[in-house]
Amino acid sequence: MALVALWYVAVVPMNAQWAQDQARRAGAELTLPALIADTMSQQRPRLPAPHQVAAELWNSTVVEEMTGRRGFMNTGSLSNRSLVYHGWVTLSATLLGFAIGSALGIALAVGIVHNRAMDASVMPWAIASQTIPILAIAPMIIVVLNAIGVTGLVPKAIISTYLSFFPVVVGMVKGLRAPDHMQLDLMKTYSASGGQVFAKLRWPSAMPYLFASLKVGIAAALVGAIVAELPTGAVAGLGARLLSGSYYGQTVQIWSALFAAAILAAGMVAVIGVIQRATLRRMGMAA
Amino acid sequence: MSDTMAAPVISARDMSLTFQTNDGPVHALKNVSLDIAKGEFVSFIGPSGCGKTTFLRVIADLEQPTSGTITVNGMSPEDARRARAYGYVFQAAGLYPWRTIAGNVKLPLEIMGFSRAEQEARVEKVLELVELSGFARKFPWQLSGGMQQRASIARALAFDADILLMDEPFGALDEIVRDRLNEQLLDLWARTEKTIGFVTHSIPEAVYLSTKIVVMSPRPGRITDVIDSPLPRTRPLEIRDSPEFIEIAHRVREGLRAGHLDE
Numbered sequence: 001m002a003l004v005a006l007w008y009v010a011v012v013p014m015n016a017q018w019a020q021d022q023a024r025r026a027g028a029e030l031t032l033p034a035l036i037a038d039t040m041s042q043q044r045p046r047l048p049a050p051h052q053v054a055a056e057l058w059n060s061t062v063v064e065e066m067t068g069r070r071g072f073m074n075t076g077s078l079s080n081r082s083l084v085y086h087g088w089v090t091l092s093a094t095l096l097g098f099a100i101g102s103a104l105g106i107a108l109a110v111g112i113v114h115n116r117a118m119d120a121s122v123m124p125w126a127i128a129s130q131t132i133p134i135l136a137i138a139p140m141i142i143v144v145l146n147a148i149g150v151t152g153l154v155p156k157a158i159i160s161t162y163l164s165f166f167p168v169v170v171g172m173v174k175g176l177r178a179p180d181h182m183q184l185d186l187m188k189t190y191s192a193s194g195g196q197v198f199a200k201l202r203w204p205s206a207m208p209y210l211f212a213s214l215k216v217g218i219a220a221a222l223v224g225a226i227v228a229e230l231p232t233g234a235v236a237g238l239g240a241r242l243l244s245g246s247y248y249g250q251t252v253q254i255w256s257a258l259f260a261a262a263i264l265a266a267g268m269v270a271v272i273g274v275i276q277r278a279t280l281r282r283m284g285m286a287a
Numbered sequence: 288m289s290d291t292m293a294a295p296v297i298s299a300r301d302m303s304l305t306f307q308t309n310d311g312p313v314h315a316l317k318n319v320s321l322d323i324a325k326g327e328f329v330s331f332i333g334p335s336g337c338g339k340t341t342f343l344r345v346i347a348d349l350e351q352p353t354s355g356t357i358t359v360n361g362m363s364p365e366d367a368r369r370a371r372a373y374g375y376v377f378q379a380a381g382l383y384p385w386r387t388i389a390g391n392v393k394l395p396l397e398i399m400g401f402s403r404a405e406q407e408a409r410v411e412k413v414l415e416l417v418e419l420s421g422f423a424r425k426f427p428w429q430l431s432g433g434m435q436q437r438a439s440i441a442r443a444l445a446f447d448a449d450i451l452l453m454d455e456p457f458g459a460l461d462e463i464v465r466d467r468l469n470e471q472l473l474d475l476w477a478r479t480e481k482t483i484g485f486v487t488h489s490i491p492e493a494v495y496l497s498t499k500i501v502v503m504s505p506r507p508g509r510i511t512d513v514i515d516s517p518l519p520r521t522r523p524l525e526i527r528d529s530p531e532f533i534e535i536a537h538r539v540r541e542g543l544r545a546g547h548l549d550e
Contacts, residue, residue, distance in 0.1 A: 182377050185349050189375040190398045191368055200394065204385045283385035284426035 004050050008040075014047035015039035048252045056256040057083065080236065083260045089237040090225050091264060093153050097160020098221035102214060104161065105168025112169070113176040113202070114194070123173075130166050134159065134224065139231035156237075160224035164217040171213025175206025207283065211276035218268045226261060238264075294361065295322035296450060296482045297346055302355030304341060304508075314507030315341040316352070321501065321510060325449075328476055328483045330493035331501045332539060338508020339486045339501075343452050346484060347375050360449070371399060373450035374443030378458050380435035382427040382442075389414070389423035392442045399446055413441040416475060433464040437471070444479070452484045457492070466524060469495055473522060490543075494518075494535045495527055502542035512542035 012035075019038040023030045030038070040049045048056075060083040065072040070079040078085035108126070111118040138159050145155040179201050187197045229239025238261050245254035304316040316338040323329050331339035344350040345357060348364035359367035367373065374395075382391045389410050396406045414420050417437040427435055436456055443451060457465045469492060476483055487493050493500050494516070502512040516535060518526060526532055 182379060182381050186375065186377065186381060187398075188349060189347055189368065189373070190395045191371065192398045196398050200398065201383075204383065207385075284387065284428075 007047075007050050011045070011047050011049045012036055012039050015042055015045045018042060018046070044249050045251055048255050052252050053255045053259060056252045057259060060253075060256060083238075083241070083256065086236055086238050086241050086257070087260050087264055090222070090229065090239065090261070093156035093225040093228065093237070094160055094218070094222045094264075094268075096153060097157035097162075097224060098164050098218050100157060101161040101164030101221060102168050102217060105165040105213070105217070106172055106210075108165070108169045109172030109176055110198075112173050114198075122169075126166055126169055129162070134163060134227055135230075137162075138224075138227050142228060142231050156225050156228035159228040160221040163224035164221035167213045167216035167220060168210075171209045171216075172206055175209025175213075176202045178202075178205040178209065204283065207279065211272060211279070214272050215269050218272060219265050222261065222265050222268070296325045296327075297321070297323040297357070297359050297484070299342075299345075299357040300355055302345070302352045302357050304338070304345060304350060304352045316345070317507035317509050318355070319508075319510055321513070323482060323484065323499070325482055326480055327499055328473075328485065328497050329499045329501060330485045330487055330497040331503060332487055332490065332493045333503030333543065334505055336505040336508065337503035338505070339503050340454050341508065342503075343454055343484055343486050346450075347373060347452055371446055372448055373452050374446065374448045376436075376440055376443045376451070376453040376456045378455045380427070380432075380439040382435055382438055384427055387424050387426055388419060388430070388438050391427065391438060392445050395442060395446050401446075409445050409447075413444045414438075416444065416478070417441045418471065431464075433460055433468060436460065436468065440472075440475075444475075444481075449482060450484070451481045454486045455488065456485075458488060465489075465492070470524060472496065477520065490536050490539050491527060494532055494539060495522065495524075500535070500539055502539055504543070504545075511545055512538070514538055514542075 016035060016039055019035055019042070020030060022038075039045070041052070042048075045052070060081065064079050064082040065084055068074070068079050068081060070081060072078055072082075072084075078088065080086075108118075108122055112122050113119070141159055141162075142155050145151070145158070176198075183201060183205075184197070187201055192200070225237070226239040226242070229235075229237035230243050238257050241257035241260075242254055245251070245257060299319055299321045302316060302319045303314070306313045306315055315336075319338070319342065321342075331342060333339050341350055345352055346359055346364060348368040351364075357364060360370070360372050362370065362372075382388070383394070386394065392410045392413060393406050396409060401409065410423065411420070414423055417440055419434060419437055419441060422430060422434065422438075427438070430438065440451075440453075440456065443453075457468050460468065473496060485493075485496060498516050498520070500512075500514040500516065501510055502514070503509065504511045514535060518531060518535070
């Protein structure tokens with residue numbers, strides 16, 4: 001609430017210049033209440049007011065789909081003017097990338113924990129991969145894949161993968177190494193095989209770490225998908241909305257796309273949180 | 288000494304174990320020889336660094352001696368471990384928090400490939416043995432420290448190995464709980480007729496439990512005295528006030544002191 005209030009306060013000075021310029025051209029004098037009212041309701045404000053963003057979010061989702069000419073109710077398919085459509089485009093790339101990234105991250109972590117050579121070699125490369133700015137490498141991946149005929153969902157998912165495997169590797173290496181010497185010795189007294197130690201000790205021990213890193217991973221996957229949409233020529237997706245919004249000075253559209261992304265991220269993290277609670281409760285480790 | 292007529296269950300000859308550390312070699316065990324007969328309750332007592340835990344770990348094949356020989360059930364410790372000759376109880380219960388008590392006891396049975404019905408039957412039997420029958424479906428955090436340690440003993444007993452190795456199993460528990468567990472352990476030993484190797488810091492605990500007390504001293508880790516207890520096998524807690532008990536405790540204390548004077 002304090003943030004929203006602060007936001008409203010900031011709207012006035014940010015947009016006052018434009019309002020006064022307009023008034024001067026019209027030869028009118030603005031009173032303070034009129035000035036404030038104007039800063040809250042401009043078409044292309046520098047900083048849109050919260051209610052403008054909320055209204056745009058509402059209009060570009062529910063209203064567009066229910067009543068829009070190309071909306072879901074009229075055509076049976078999502079309107080490409082609607083944030084639901086763009087959100088879904090981004091979400092599908094995010095989820096695919098996240099699934100691949102998590103699987104890759106877990107596989108790498110298993111390799112690192114069980115193989116000395118991988119232990120020594122993989123981590124530096126994984127860290128190096130994350131120091132490359134994603135904004136620099138994303139267009140190259142898109143262009144290269146496009147050149148060999150891979151377009152659409154997959155290139156975006158690959159960039160999501162690129163960002164999301166890393167937290168999973170780090171978390172799972174830590175998690176799979178969580179069992180202490182005593183627990184490993186105990187397994188040895190049973191003459192347990194490597195596979196048994198993994199299935200009965202390392203994997204369950206790593207569960208809390210897995211969920212923590214999945215939460216970071218899915219947020220990173222969303223960022224990756226949005227960034228991947230920027231150089232594709234702004235066809236569809238939340239990234240495309242951000243880009244076209246900035247082309248045409250549609251600040252309200254940019255902000256509503258940002259909020260849509262934030263809501264999407266919060267939703268996905270919440271879903272993982274629910275799965276985490278259910279899993280850990282079933283394991284007797286109420287978190 | 289009549290029960291040493293049969294071949295010993297555990298037999299160490301001139302066994303040494305040296306750890307190479309950054310500060311130079313550490314002689315954890317030096318020229319240790321010891322026989323343990325079937326059905327004995329042997330305590331290893333001594334100050335930190337005397338090698339008592341190391342000795343137990345060598346029996347369990349968790350450490351390998353640098354020289355000398357040791358046999359367990361007439362085999363090398365590694366073969367004995369693969370033949371599942373012993374159950375091991377660590378200082379901490381080390382139960383898996385994501386398994387119920389029954390699930391924890393079942394763990395070695397799953398690994399060793401017992402049938403499902405056999406697993407259930409054995410879990411029920413050993414939980415009854417450690418008086419935890421009503422707690423099978425509880426999770427470890429719902430149990431007290433003493434009960435957790437009893438569950439870990441049940442886990443070590445589940446696959447019915449002849450030898451039970453216990454590394455300061457009651458070290459982290461308070462005196463009252465420890466007395467109770469000591470009594471229960473003697474009862475359990477009488478009922479199962481296992482051979483028990485037991486590492487402890489406590490003189491009363493060692494004397495109360497053991498048929499044989501091995502006194503050890505550090506730097507290098509070695510055996511300074513082996514005391515065959517004249518106490519009867521059935522021992523009420525009150526036996527700790529008897530003159531025989533006090534006499535043995537005195538001898539253990541002398542042995543520990545002698546070890547220190549050597550330095």
